[in-house]
Amino acid sequence: EARHWLPCHDYPNERSTTEVICHVPPEMTVLSNGRKVAEAIDAATGLKRVQWIQEKPHVSYLVCLVAGNLAKLEGRHRDVPLGFYTQPSTAAEAANSFEDTAAIMAFFEDDIGVAYPWGKYDQVTIQDFVAGGMENTSLTTLTDQTLHTKATETIRSSRGLDAHELAHQWFGDLVTCKDWSHLWLNEGFATYYAHLYDGHKFGRDELLYGLWNDAEGRILTQGDDTRPVVWKGYKDANEQFDYRAYPKGGWVLHMLRSHFGDDLYRKAVKTYLDRHSLATVTTDDLRQVFEELSGKPLDRFFDQWLYHARHPxxxxxxxxxxxxxxxxxxxxxxxxxxxxxxxxxxxxxxxxxxxxxxxxxxxxxxxxxxxxxxxxxxxxxxxxxxxxxxxxxxxxxxxVPEAMHLAQLNVADDMIGRIIAVKGLEQTRSRAAVERLGKTLREDGFRGVREQAAHALQAIGSDEALAELRKSLSQPDARVRRRVVEGISAYYRPGVMEQLVAIVGTEQNPAIQAVALHGLAKYQDPAARDTILDALRSDSYRQEVAEAAMDALGQHQDATLLQPLIRLVEAKPDAFPPRVLGTALRTAGKLGSLREDKAFVREFLEAHLLDARPSVRHAAIGALGALGDVQSEALLQGLAKQGSSDRTGKVAEEALATLRAKQPLVPGEVKELRSQVRKLEESQQKLLEKVDYLERRLKANTEPAVAQPAPAG
Ligand SMILES: [Zn+2]
Missing domain, CATH: 2.60.40.1840 (Aminopeptidase N, middle-beta domain)
Structure with a gap:
């Protein structure tokens, strides 16, 4: 937050111009808001002096300074220069992450009707960043986790993040919510416009699928929450940054656009921006514009959706x-x-x-x-x-009756209708439903419907549903292929382990290999173990595959797997990015807890307590707790008492609690339990099949030949 590094009135209701002057070693790059007015070596100190001025007023939380050794990619939209900065070691992946920026800016200018408001647009990736992205005026900072290679195909993309932060340059930066109760005027717009860009680029179904995921996954699950979107009851501004401001705010805009039509909606948004340009806004400012232009009162609409909680x-x-x-x-x-x-x-x-x-x-x-x-x-x-x-x-x-769901799946121009049908068939679970879901998974024209079909076949849990999943691995869209592998992995049946082993061997996409490895974690079998160990030594971007193998090892409850893991980390300590090294340490803690003699694991973990990166130190502390060696107790106590400016004290307290509660697991018992569970699952499956058969017999005897729509409820 701005007040931690810059004396200021740190609240969004006051705007000012800003100037940033920074002295750095000559090889470093300095970025800030607005226009770079000077950059020269200071003869007296040998340092580079860089001066930036933000001439249009903005609010304190948007002031930003980035300095470091950075590689740069350049682009341009109209006369707006676009800069993409990354750490030099990740420069090769920069182009993937920023490939959409110019097109997003062009689309937003066209749809919003207001030109990009600032003189340049820079984006820079940051290591160990606290969030996904931050829309500082004309200088967006992004987590370096957004960088990716083409090997992950459609599974990884920076498009949504890029569009979200760029939308904020209008909604948040050009006009800023007056206080955090009106945060949805920033985040709702940013969420909705990122979906709009997907719809623009890939067709309207992508827009609707984004809204569907928001509704089903994030909003409609919150029925117990009685806080409205515009809520003054928060103690800490962070409480406002949740589903209410983001996806629900986006949905409110979608409802306004749907109700008034594109033309009036866009005119209203442009008027709202023009009228409040470089000023603060409240929810009523937006309402007034829509009321003026439509001539219709919107009190009830705003009251029910924004000033009261929930949804119908x-x-x-x-x-x-x-x-x-x-x-x-x-x-x-x-x-x-x-x-x-x-x-x-x-x-x-x-x-x-x-x-x-x-x-x-x-x-x-x-x-x-x-x-x-x-x-x-x-x-x-x-x-x-x-x-x-x-x-x-x-x-x-x-x-509705199953026949209607089955027919609904044939309606090519109603994607949401097909998803509703998929969800309906997931409930009926009949043989016809399972077959149709399999066909949908292989043939539907939209990837989201195929994803949901895979999900339904996983949820149904029968041998027939598994067979449909196994027939559907040939998917051109990697997002669907991943869902199919996830679906197969969820089954604990003969043949599944062998198939997962084969997928790890043949699949080229590291994100999907990772899913298969996670699936193998529950098989206490030499073939599964060998596949995981091979993957542990593999090389992929950001060591994604090795990290999945580490996770899988941790669930394997086999202390002999500890040696290869520790040897690997000690042999090439710099090969692993901080997050993966953290996973390695946590796995070592888990596997080490299975051993009588924990001393060498403890020493291995303690060596990482001095790592310069907080995320690695915290992982080491957590792993010491999981290891459960009483010899670490004094050390953890010391760290907990010491406290610190980051989360170290809190992490140490949690680790201490884990250590004290630790009851070592007995590997033999776990194996015995697993085999019992497997037997139970098999007998339950036989029962389900019997019930299914009886139900079908019963239906065949009682149902009319043509199903009628259900009576009104
Ligand atoms: Zn945002």
Whole structure:
């Protein structure tokens, strides 16, 4: 935080110009906000003096100084120079991380309608950075973990981070939230515009899939939280940096854009930026602009989504009335309303699709907890979709028959509908469902649907589902291939270990090899162990494969694996980046705890307590706790008492607690337990198959030949 290195009023509500002057050894680079006005060797000291001026006022948390030995890549968008700085040892990977920057800037200028507000844009990667990225005015700092090679294909990318931080140059830097209760005006915009760029680059389905992941993975899981997005109750600003400001803020913007359409939405955003340029903003400033331009009151919209907590939980019912040719749709809001959570008002639509592929849409306006809609239609629809354009943030429970899910998977232009169908089939678990999920995993046109199909086949857990996964390894998109390997790894069945061994041997993508190695961790088998040991000695970017092998070793409960690990680290101590070295130390602690004689492991770990890098020291301290050698107790006590400016004292306290609670595991018992678990799993599987068979017999006897839509709930 700025106040720790610079005397200032460290709050976002005050702006000023800034000037940074820095003296460094001549070979170093100095970066800061704004414009470099001077750089020269000072004859008196032999040092290089560099002077930067930020001429347009900005707030204190955006002031930044970076100095170091840096390699530079250059780019340009219009007349805006783009600089990409990395440590010289990682310069080869810089181009991968910054490949989208110019295109993102061009897209944002076009969509936002306001030119990039500063004279240049620099990005620099930082070792041991505390966050993913920080959007300092015209100088974004990024974790060096964002650097990657092409070997990981689509699995690693800096695109999202790059776009998020660049969006902040408008939303956060040009206009800044007045206090942290309005943080979503920074983070919600940055989150949403990163998704918008994905949609621009790869097609609208990527935008929607980003929103779907945010909703399902981060927002709709928070139903117990009664804090609104705009919340003044925080004690520490950090409490505001969570799903409310980021993905939920992004969703609020998506709902505004969906409701008003692209043109009015973009006009409103441009007006908001122009009107408050180089000033602070509150949520009401944004509301006023939308109200002025649309002529519509937005009190209720802002009140329910931003000043009150949560999202609607919806129970949707559907019934076809053949005599009157009426589709009866019910919408119930079931979230518990209170002074903190409102009953929501919203508009969306229902889409009815017929046998010939044509469809009609009917509007749905909801203001209360229970609504009944009766739509006259020519004939009975085959498919019914609630909120088909995905414009509403809500937890939707809409039970439909399996036949409708199966048919839904054929609708090529409704990606979210296909994901809903995948989730539905994951619940029905029938043989037809498993087969269709396998086909979807191999053939669907969108990678997100294929990923979700792999996920469903993992969750179903039957032999048939595993067989579908094993048939689906040939995936051009590495993200899906990784999901398939994760799915297979989750099964503990005959043949799986052999397949994982084969994947480690043939797969070229280190991120996927790593998944297979993690999967092998649970096999106490010589073939698994040998594969892990080979991988331990392998070489990959940032030692990603070796690190996965270390993790797997740690779960192997075999103390004889300790020697190869320690020998490797001692033979080439500089081969491992700090994070991987930390993993090696933690694994050594775990494996060492299995041994009677812990002295040499303890000495190995203690040697790393003097490492210059805090993350390595902390890993060594934690590993000493896990090792459980009482000889370390005094040392850890000393570190805990000593405290320090970083987290060392706290880490030492935790390690002490672990050491004292340590009950050494008995490897023989663990092996025995594993084999018992395996036997139990086998017998449970047989039972499940029997139940499945009986259910199918029962259904065959009772179900009509053509499934009818379920009655309204
Ligand atoms: Zn951000």
């Amino acid at each position: 939980d919806l129970r949707i019912g559907y019934q076809w009335n053949p005599e009157e040719k009426l589709a009866h749709v019910t919408v119930r809001q079931t979230q518990p309303a209170s002074d903190k959570v409102l009953t929501f008002a919203f508009e969306t639509s229902v889409r009815f699709t017929f046998d010939d592929g044509t469809s009609v849409e009917r509007p749905v306006r909801v203001t209360g907890t229970s609504h009944d809609f009766h739509f006259p239609l020519d004939r009975q629809p085959k498919l019914v979709r609630f909120d088909p354009h995905y414009t509403l943030l809500a937890k939707v429970d809409f039970p």
